[in-house]
Each structure stands twice: as C-alpha cells, then as structure tokens.
Amino acid sequence: xxxxxxxxxxxxxxxxxxVLAEASxxxxxxxxxxxxxxxxxxxxxxxxxxxxxxxxFTFASSGTGGMExxxxxxxxxxxxxxxxxxxxxxxxWAQLCETFGVTVVSVDVENxxxxxxxxxxxxxQREKEVKAVFATLSETSTGVVHNIxxxxxxxxxxxxxxxxxxxxxIGVHPLMMDAWGIDIAVTGSQKGCMLPPGLAFVCVAKSAxxxxxxxxxxxxxWNFKKMQKALSNRTTAYTPAISLIMAAGKALAMIREEGxxxxxxxxxxxxxxTREGVKALGLExxxxxxxxxxxxxxxxxxxVNIDAGIKKLRDETGVTITGGQDELKGKxxxxxxxxxxxxxxxxxxxxxxxxxxxxxxxxxxxxxGVSRVQEILVG
Amino acid sequence: xxxxxxxxxxxxxxxxxxVLAEASxxxxxxxxxxxxxxxxxxxxxxxxxxxxxxxxFTFASSGTGGMExxxxxxxxxxxxxxxxxxxxxxxxWAQLCETFGVTVVSVDVENxxxxxxxxxxxxxQREKEVKAVFATLSETSTGVVHNIxxxxxxxxxxxxxxxxxxxxxIGVHPLMMDAWGIDIAVTGSQKGCMLPPGLAFVCVAKSAxxxxxxxxxxxxxWNFKKMQKALSNRTTAYTPAISLIMAAGKALAMIREEGxxxxxxxxxxxxxxTREGVKALGLExxxxxxxxxxxxxxxxxxxVNIDAGIKKLRDETGVTITGGQDELKGKxxxxxxxxxxxxxxxxxxxxxxxxxxxxxxxxxxxxxGVSRVQEILVG
Numbered sequence: 187x188x189x190x191x192x193x194x195x196x197x198x199x200x201x202x203x204x205v206l207a208e209a210s211x212x213x214x215x216x217x218x219x220x221x222x223x224x225x226x227x228x229x230x231x232x233x234x235x236x237x238x239x240x241x242x243f244t245f246a247s248s249g250t251g252g253m254e255x256x257x258x259x260x261x262x263x264x265x266x267x268x269x270x271x272x273x274x275x276x277x278x279w280a281q282l283c284e285t286f287g288v289t290v291v292s293v294d295v296e297n298x299x300x301x302x303x304x305x306x307x308x309x310x311q312r313e314k315e316v317k318a319v320f321a322t323l324s325e326t327s328t329g330v331v332h333n334i335x336x337x338x339x340x341x342x343x344x345x346x347x348x349x350x351x352x353x354x355x356i357g358v359h360p361l362m363m364d365a366w367g368i369d370i371a372v373t374g375s376q377k378g379c380m381l382p383p384g385l386a387f388v389c390v391a392k393s394a395x396x397x398x399x400x401x402x403x404x405x406x407x408w409n410f411k412k413m414q415k416a417l418s419n420r421t422t423a424y425t426p427a428i429s430l431i432m433a434a435g436k437a438l439a440m441i442r443e444e445g446x447x448x449x450x451x452x453x454x455x456x457x458x459x460t461r462e463g464v465k466a467l468g469l470e471x472x473x474x475x476x477x478x479x480x481x482x483x484x485x486x487x488x489x490v491n492i493d494a495g496i497k498k499l500r501d502e503t504g505v506t507i508t509g510g511q512d513e514l515k516g517k518x519x520x521x522x523x524x525x526x527x528x529x530x531x532x533x534x535x536x537x538x539x540x541x542x543x544x545x546x547x548x549x550x551x552x553x554x555g556v557s558r559v560q561e562i563l564v565g
Numbered sequence: 566x567x568x569x570x571x572x573x574x575x576x577x578x579x580x581x582x583x584v585l586a587e588a589s590x591x592x593x594x595x596x597x598x599x600x601x602x603x604x605x606x607x608x609x610x611x612x613x614x615x616x617x618x619x620x621x622f623t624f625a626s627s628g629t630g631g632m633e634x635x636x637x638x639x640x641x642x643x644x645x646x647x648x649x650x651x652x653x654x655x656x657x658w659a660q661l662c663e664t665f666g667v668t669v670v671s672v673d674v675e676n677x678x679x680x681x682x683x684x685x686x687x688x689x690q691r692e693k694e695v696k697a698v699f700a701t702l703s704e705t706s707t708g709v710v711h712n713i714x715x716x717x718x719x720x721x722x723x724x725x726x727x728x729x730x731x732x733x734x735i736g737v738h739p740l741m742m743d744a745w746g747i748d749i750a751v752t753g754s755q756k757g758c759m760l761p762p763g764l765a766f767v768c769v770a771k772s773a774x775x776x777x778x779x780x781x782x783x784x785x786x787w788n789f790k791k792m793q794k795a796l797s798n799r800t801t802a803y804t805p806a807i808s809l810i811m812a813a814g815k816a817l818a819m820i821r822e823e824g825x826x827x828x829x830x831x832x833x834x835x836x837x838x839t840r841e842g843v844k845a846l847g848l849e850x851x852x853x854x855x856x857x858x859x860x861x862x863x864x865x866x867x868x869v870n871i872d873a874g875i876k877k878l879r880d881e882t883g884v885t886i887t888g889g890q891d892e893l894k895g896k897x898x899x900x901x902x903x904x905x906x907x908x909x910x911x912x913x914x915x916x917x918x919x920x921x922x923x924x925x926x927x928x929x930x931x932x933x934g935v936s937r938v939q940e941i942l943v944g
Contacts, residue, residue, distance in 0.1 A: 190590040197591050197807055208808065209588045211569040212576050212761060214885050246627045246763045248803040251786045285785045376804065382591060384625045384763045384806030404783070406664045407630045424627040425755065427763030427806070428576055429587065506593050 188504030193535045195326045195354055195481040195508065197376040197383050198525035200433075201440065204380060208433035215428055221420035223435045228417060230438035233446065234356060234379070235371060235389040237363035243413040244434075245386045246427040249353040249374030252386025254282055255408035256320075256349050256370050260394060262402040263287040265317040268309055268346075270301045270337070274327035274511055275351055279320040286403050291316070297514065298328050298483075300476040303336040310344050318347035318397070323355030323371075324480040327511050329471075329520060331359055331478025338366040347397050353377060357441060358453045358480045358524045369394040375430060377480075378449075380437040380525040384430045390414075453479040456523050456532050459562040463536040464521075466558035467543065467550050472518045481522045483510075484539075487548050492519050495542035505538045529563040567883030572914045574705045574733055574860040574887065576755040576762050577904035579812075580819065583759060587812035594807055600799035602814045607796060609817035612825065613735060613758070614750060614768040616742035622792040623813075624765045625806040628732040628753030631765025633661055634787035635699075635728050635749050639773065641781040642666040644696040647688055647725075649680045649716070653706035653890055654730055658699035665782050670695070676893065677707050677862075679855040682715040689723050697726035697776070702734030702750075703859040706890050708850075708899060710738055710857025717745040726776050732756060736820060737832045737859045737903045748773040754809060756859075757828075759816040759904040763809045769793075832858040835902050835911050838941040842915040843900075845937035846922065846929050851897045860901045862889075863918075866927050871898050874921035884917045908942040 192199050200208075213219050224244075231242035245252055257279075261267065265288050269280045272295035280290045293309050295301045301321070310316055319341045324331050334350055341348040350371040352361050357378025363371060369391050376383035390398070390410060398410055412423040441449055457479035461471060464484050472483040486492035486509075493509045493516055500506045510518040521535050536555040544552055571578050579587075592598050603623075610621035624631055636658075640646065644667050648659045651674035659669045672688050674680045680700070689695055698720045703710050713729055720727040729750040731740050736757025742750060748770050755762035769777070769789060777789055791802040820828055836858035840850060843863050851862040865871035865888075872888045872895055879885045889897040900914050915934040923931055 190592065192591055192593060194593045196804065197593065200591050205588045209584045212571055212579050213569065214571060214573045214576065214887065215762075216887070217879065217885070246625065247630070247786070248625045248805070250803040251626070251630075254786045282785050286783045374804065376807075382806065382808035383594075383804045384809055404665045406661050407626070407633045424629040425575065425753065425762045426627070427761065427809075428755075429761035429809075430763055430806075500593075500596065506596070508593065508595070 190504045191506065191534060193505070193507045193522045195520055195522040196374065198380060198522060199527070200382060201380055201437065201526045204433045204437045207436035208382070208429050210432050212428060215421065215426050220428065224426070224431060225420045227431055227434045227438060230442055231387050233442055234438065235363045236361065236365065237389060237391065240363050240389050240391040241414060241417060242387050242389045243410060243417065244422060244426065244431065245388065246384065247386040248383060249372065249386050250278065252372040252374065252388050253278060253351060255388055255410070256372055257282045257286055257288065258403040258405040258408055259401055259410040260318060260347055260349060260370060260397045261288050262400060264289065266291060266313065266315055267318045267320055268293060268313065268316050270295060270306065270321045270332065272299065272301060272322065272328065272330060272332065273297055273325040275325055276322050279351065283320070298330060298473045298476065300330050300332050301337065303333065303340050306337060307340045310340070310346065316346055318349055320349045323350055323352040323359060323361055324478045326354040326481065327514065329473040329478060329481050329483030330476040331355065331480065334361060335366050338368055342367045347394065354480050354524065357449060359478060360450055363389055363391055367393070375434065378524050379434070380440070381433050382430060384427050385434065453524060456527055456529065457482060459532050459559045460521055460523055460535065462562055463555040463559040464539065467540065467555045480524050481520050483518050483520045486517055486519055487543065490543060490546045490548050492516060495546050499538055499542050507535065507538065532563065533559050569883045570885065570913060572884070572886045572901045574899055574901040575753065577759060577901060578906070579761060580759055580816065580905045583812045583816045586815035587761070587808050589811050591807060594800065594805050599807065603805070603810060604799045606810055606813045606817060609821055610766050612821055613817065614740065614742045615744065616768060616770065619742050619768050619770040620793060620796060621766050621768045622789060622796065623801060623805065623810065624767065625763065626765040627762060628751065628765050629657065631751040631753065631767050632657060632730060634767055634789070635751055636661045636665055636667065637782040637784040637787055638780055638789040639697060639726055639728060639749060639776045640667050641779060643668065645670060645692065645694055646697045646699055647672060647692065647695050649674060649685065649700040649711065651678065651680060651701065651707065651709060651711065652676055652704040654704055655701050658730065662699070677709060677852045677855065679709050679711045680716065682712065682719050685716060686719045689719070689725065695725055697728055699728045702729055702731040702738060702740055703857050705733040705860065706893065708852040708857060708860050708862030709855040710734065710859065713740060714745050717747055721746045726773065733859050733903065736828060738857060739829055742768055742770055746772070754813065757903050758813070759819070760812050761809060763806050764813065832903065835906055835908065836861060838911050838938045839900055839902055839914065841941055842934040842938040843918065846919065846934045859903050860899045862897050862899045865896055865898055866922065869922060869925045869927050871895060874925050878917055878921050886914065886917065911942065912938050
C-alpha cells in the first residue's frame with residue numbers, strides 16, 4: 187500500500203475540494219456560467235498578485251509559456267535586457283530573450299546565492315539603453331529567494347521595466363505588484379496556487395502598457411492585447427482549460443479565505459521547521475541564508491546516492507521529494523513545502539528524509555529531525 | 566433541476582471514467598510513473614492520427630497554440646504559404662502566418678462550402694515558390710468537412726508541405742497521416758478525444774523534418790526539436806498538464822478499445838440521423854452536402870431569435886447547443902455530436918431543438934424530428 191505525498195517543487199498536492207471542482211460537469215466557455223467563474227478567478231488572482239490596478243491573464247500553458255508571453259509582449263527586436271541569472275530558471279529568461287532577438291546582459295549569481303541589488307544597479311548603470319530587467323522570485327532549481335522589493339527599487343530608480351518570474355514563489359512569499367512597482371509577473375498553477383499544472387497566470391500592471399504598445403516581437407497565442415480585450419468580456423482569447431479554471435475557482439477562494447498574509451506566515455513557519463529539521467540531522471542547507479520558503483534545498487551528504495534513495499522512497503512509499511537538476515544532479519535534494527501543506531506534512535517529510543539517509547548508511551540519530559520539527563511547530 | 570448535456574463543437578462531454586482519471590492523485594512528472602502514462606498516451610495518439618512513422622507532441626495549450634507551433638516550426642520569414650480559408654479557423658491559419666512574416670495566398674471558399682481541389686491546384690500552379698499549404702479538416706464555424714485526402718494529392722503533386730488543422734475533426738472523420746502523406750496535423754483535447762480543453766496534440770511526420778530543420782522563425786515553448794528530444798525520454802520539454810494527461814490515458818484507451826474505424830462509423834451514423842432529424846422539421850442544412858460528422862450547422866428559420874432560444878434552453882434545462890460566430894451570429898445554430906455521444910444523445914438533442922423552435926413560434930409538428938431520428942437509429 188502506497189500513499190501519495192508530493193513534496194516536490196511543483197506539482198504540489200491538490201486539496202480534495204479542488205479536485206472535486208476540477209471534476210465538475212464540463213460546461214461551454216462562451217456562456218454566462220463560465221464567465222461568472224472566470225471573472226471570480228481573475229479577481230482572486232489580482233488578490234494573489236496584490237494588485238488593484240493590474241490585470242491577470244490566464245493562459246492554457248505551462249509556466250514557461252507564460253514567461254515567453256512576458257518577453258514577446260514587452261520587448262522589441264534588438265532591445266537590451268538585463269537578466270538576473272541565478273539558476274536554471276534565471277537562465278530560461280536569458281534563453282527566451284535571445285530566442286526572440288533581444289540582447290541579454292547577464293547578472294550571474296552563484297548557485298545558491300541571492301543577487302546583490304548593488305551589483306544589479308552597477309550593471310544597469312554600466313550598460314547603455316537597457317529596456318527591461320528580468321528577475322526570479324524563487325529560483326526553484328536552488329531554493330534561493332531573491333529580494334524582489336530591493337530589485338524593484340533599483341529598477342524603478344532607472345525607470346526600467348521589471349518582469350518577475352514568480353512561478354514558484356507566489357502564494358508563498360509576498361509579491362506586491364502595486365506596492366513594489368512590478369510591471370509584469372508570471373506564475374504557474376501547480377505551485378502555491380494548489381492546482382494541477384496547465385495554467386499560466388500573467389499579471390500586467392498599468393505601467394507595462396507603454397512597453398507593450400511599442401513591442402514589435404511577433405505574437406499571436408500570447409498576445410496581451412487580445413487577452414485584455416477578452417478579459418473585459420469576462421473570457422479568454424482562445425478556448426480556456428475549463429476544468430483547471432473551475433478548479434482555480436475553488437483553490438483561489440481557499441487562499442482568500444485563509445488570507446494571503448496568513449498563507450505567507452504559514453509557509454514561513456513550515457519552511458523554518460524544515461530547515462531546522464534537516465540541520466538537526468547534521469545536514470547543510472544548499473542556499474544558506476538565501477533559502478526561501480518554497481522549498482528547502484539540502485546538500486546531499488558524502489557517500490549517499492541521493493537520487494537512488496529518492497527513487498526507492500517514492501517507489502516503496504509514494505512519498506516524493508526531488509533531487510537536483512542539471513549540474514546540481516546528485517549534489518542536492520529538495521523538499522517542496524508550498525501550497526496545501528500543514529505542520530504534519532513537515533513531520534512526514536522529515537521522517538522520509540531520515541528514512542532515506544538511514545537506509546543509505548548516513549550516520550545519524552533516528553528521530554532527531556522529526557523531534558526538532560515537533561519542538562518548533564508544536565512547542 | 567438541470568442536467569448538463571453539451572452538444573457544443575468543443576468542449577464535448579467527458580466520460581465519467583475519464584473524469585476519474587483526471588481526478589487521480591497528483592504525481593510528479595519527472596518519474597517513471599508519469600513517463601509510463603505519457604508513453605502510452607503518445608502511442609495512442611499515433612493511432613488516433615493513423616501514423617506509424619510520425620510522432621505526436623503534447624503541449625499544455627489550447628488548439629490555437631498548437632496551430633502556432635505548426636507555423637513557427639515549419640516556415641521561415643518571407644516564405645509563401647497557401648491557406649484554404651473557408652471560415653473562422655481557416656482565417657486563423659492566415660492570421661498566424663501573417664503574424665510571423667509569412668506571405669499568405671488565400672484560397673477563399675464560401676462559408677458553408679468545401680474547397681475545390683482543382684482551385685487549390687490552380688492557385689499553387691499560378692503562384693511561384695509556395696512552401697506550404699495550410700488546410701482545415703473540419704471547419705468548426707460552418708460545419709463543413711474538407712476533403713483532406715484530395716487536398717493531400719494536390720499538395721504532394723507539387724511536393725509541398727501540408728499542414729492540417731484537424732482540431733475538431735480527428736476521432737470523428739478519418740485522417741490518415743501516413744496513407745495520405747500529411748506532414749503536420751494538430752488537434753485539441755476537447756473535441757473527439759473526449760477530454761477537457763487544455764492540451765494540443767501536434768503530429769509531425771518524418772517528411773516534415775526537412776522544413777523544420779530549415780525554419781528560422783523564433784520559437785521556444787513551441788519548439789518541436791525540444792519536444793522530440795523530450796519525447797525520446799518519455800516526457801515533455803516543460804511541465805506537462807499532468808491531470809489532463811492522466812485523463813488522456815483513459816480517454817484514448819477507450820477509443821482504441823472501440824476501434825477507430827468503429828468510432829468513425831458511429832459518428833457518421835449519428836451525424837446522418839441529426840441531419841435527417843432537422844430536415845424533418847423543415848429546416849435547411851447550412852453546409853448542405855459539405856456537412857461533416859463533427860457538428861450539424863442549420864440555418865435559423867426566419868422570425869426565430871435563435872441565440873435567445875439557445876440561452877433560454879441552457880438556463881432552464883442545462884442542454885447546450887451553440888449559435889453562429891462572427892458574421893454567422895443569429896443566422897445559424899450548431900449541434901455538436903462528437904466524442905462521447907450515442908444514439909440517445911441525438912434523440913435528446915433533436916428534442917431540445919424542437920423545444921427551442923416550438924417555444925419561439927416556429928410552425929412545426931412536434932415530435933417529427935425525434936421520430937425521424939428513431940426511424941434512422943433504431944429502424
């Protein structure tokens with residue numbers, strides 16, 4: 187008997203009521219019934235992004251598609267963009283810009299570190315005619331959370347466009363579109379929003395429309411203007427992923443009911459307990475002080491084949507944590523704790539980590555991790 | 566009390582077992598468990614497209630995104646393409662090509678008619694250096710089905726690339742990738758595949774790869790090469806819409822179990838009964854002899870506000886048929902009968918059409934439509 191528990195940095199666990207909403211009878215999307223649901227979802231998304239003046243467009247797409255939408259709507263061929271590159275997903279901004287003929291200036295950040303806003307500032311000052319800065323709230327590949335508020339101050343100081351990949355960060359860490367002056371931000375459904383993957387949500391502030399009007403990159407499916415027109419008619423430009431949007435109606439209402447501030451502080455508490463739990467086992471955080479509340483990335487101890495251990499755990503018990511990607515493969519493991527996660531989930535996750543390590547000959551005192559979690563969360 | 570029945574040309578009704586599969590516990594997509602499901606789905610899709618040599622790529626996207634993928638992967642800036650334009654969706658091919666700097670030569674076909682292959686042939690002969698022909702299997706806006714086999718003969722005679730929008734046609738009408746020599750075809754999940762919207766399936770024949778290698782249009786999310794590499798590793802390039810793919814595992818297995826030839830003949834029988842049913846009520850088919858088996862488009866009788874009648878029916882009973890789009894608004898209504906539809910559904914649909922017309926003062930003998938359907942399907 188296996189019980190499925192996802193501690194992956196997306197997809198995340200789906201609340202049963204959200205699954206039920208997803209399984210509702212299919213409805214046609216050009217009806218008032220759908221429009222009522224969609225209008226509510228679009229309003230709740232504004233709350234998640236903390237914007238009054240902005241709009242949120244819902245694409246049937248992975249998060250990467252939403253990132254592509256950000257690039258092709260805001261820039262023109264030959265424009266220069268500064269990209270904060272601190273891992274696989276920062277790198278994705280750079281690849282996207284280059285694909286569409288945008289010149290990229292990278293601010294390279296060591297894996298596991300957060301960007302220094304002063305270095306970003308210096309880069310912008312040194313370069314001529316930068317149009318936009320692309321940043322990442324939570325770098326899923328390393329577990330680092332960047333200080334978007336500080337980045338926004340720098341970018342706004344130069345009057346540039348700020349585009350933020352908030353895919354794995356939103357609903358976990360504060361992201362204040364209006365208060366911080368972010369122009370465009372994107373997230374995917376399968377992270378803090380507690381939904382299956384398949385939707386990309388792109389929040390566009392009023393301040394972004396000047397750049398959007400000027401943009402000459404080719405776009406059809408991703409066209410913000412068509413999406414804005416459709417949204418004003420309470421629908422999408424092309425056939426929406428109806429079952430996922432019905433699920434979103436429930437999931438976002440749950441976040442609104444809990445209150446976004448409470449959601450943030452719940453994640454802070456659970457992430458802290460996770461970090462303390464792994465440290466109690468003698469392990470070291472990969473991202474140190476830059477560790478975010480989305481996932482905890484941990485250095486794999488010497489002599490432990492972590493990926494084999496993760497696979498065995500999943501196959502035998504149904505509990506899923508993940509290893510490192512690309513150059514971090516085999517070097518780290520990652521415990522996702524975003525979305526539909528509570529204190530008992532953290533006990534379970536750390537218990538599973540203990541099991542992997544113990545079975546792989548890592549010298550440790552069994553129970554020390556879960557005890558530390560108990561002290562923090564119950565004590 | 567309302568009971569939901571969708572007779573819309575997408576989304577279509579979802580079989581309960583498919584809903585259950587969609588509601589399965591969420592799993593991580595970088596696991597053998599997901600890869601096993603995805604590999605089966607990809608094989609079943611090859612069967613649906615009737616290809617041995619081709620590959621089918623699954624995008625988290627609406628059908629329109631899949632169409633964009635076809636354009637940006639197969640053409641280069643300044644290429645010339647011939648587009649068969651016989652309605653809203655033929656027009657979409659033209660818009661997509663133009664958006665990406667492809668020169669479009671249109672073969673305009675009157676709404677409600679199918680393209681004449683000889684006219685297509687003449688157009689290709691007259692134009693110089695055409696690279697590709699874009700066609701539509703089932704033009705959802707008018708109910709017309711084009712003769713793709715005849716179109717393919719013409720296009721192959723000139724050794725050009727043939728790209729087919731089979732979004733609402735596949736799983737209803739035969740589409741033989743290999744036998745007819747189609748290079749690229751696309752469909753969406755929410756039509757004959759009996760799934761919720763949110764997936765685009767793009768079938769790429771071996772013959773298409775020469776053009777794909779040469780294509781210089783910018784692409785990232787839609788990149789076929791990345792999807793091919795991912796497929797060879799039994800996964801997708803970016804996070805897949807996992808719950809929809811789990812649903813696809815069930816829905817496509819149902820089609821395979823019924824047998825695609827049986828699925829085609831079921832649709833032919835049900836569509837014929839629908840056409841005869843509406844004709845028995847004194848109504849006229851909008852697409853005449855070109856009417857396909859995907860949906861039946863019917864001229865709205867004089868003096869009947871068909872869109873108001875459709876809305877009242879939906880609001881009061883939960884039965885949904887659709888009106889016309891754009892310039893056909895108010896002039897036609899459309900009864901979808903694709904996917905999870907059997908003979909009793911057709912009786913129900915014609916009964917609902919009778920109700921709308923009767924309540925709107927159309928002179929008719931109640932029961933004449935459903936009687937005719939009974940004669941055909943039971944007799």
